[in-house]
Amino acid sequence: MGQYHLLINSERKEFVNPRMLGMGMKQMEHCGFLGDLPFIQYLLTTASPGRGFGDFSLNNDREFIGRWVGDRVFILGDYTEENDVPKVRFAHKFWMAIHAVDTDWTDVSDLAAEALQKLDLDKIYN
DSSP states (O other): OOOOEEEEETTTTEEEOGGGGTOOSSGGGSSSSTTOHHHHHHHHTOSSTTSSTTOOOSTTOTTTTTTTTTSOEEEEETTOOTTSSTTSTTGGGHHHHHTSTTOOOEEOHHHHHHHHHHHTHHHHHO
């Protein structure tokens, strides 16, 4: 079966679900194509976007680009154990908390999808 992963921000209690962006949930299914999960993480953690030629800009919309600057961000797997994320207490319990019925975690996958659509990566790279 394998381990499934989410991109999470443990400080804001936000996450990106790769499945909601048309990707698989395993690490090897997240990388190596336009708009992949590492690219989404890059956008979320980019400081001062849109201030120079060649910068990504969503018409100065910081709803997504730069949203997670300075926060604790990592890829969380459903097999995460207690000591896998040394500086984040209870990280091994986040998976269950995210998937709980009464969760206080927010899925920002729709924001990621909107950002990728606005960027129109095919125009940028072709």
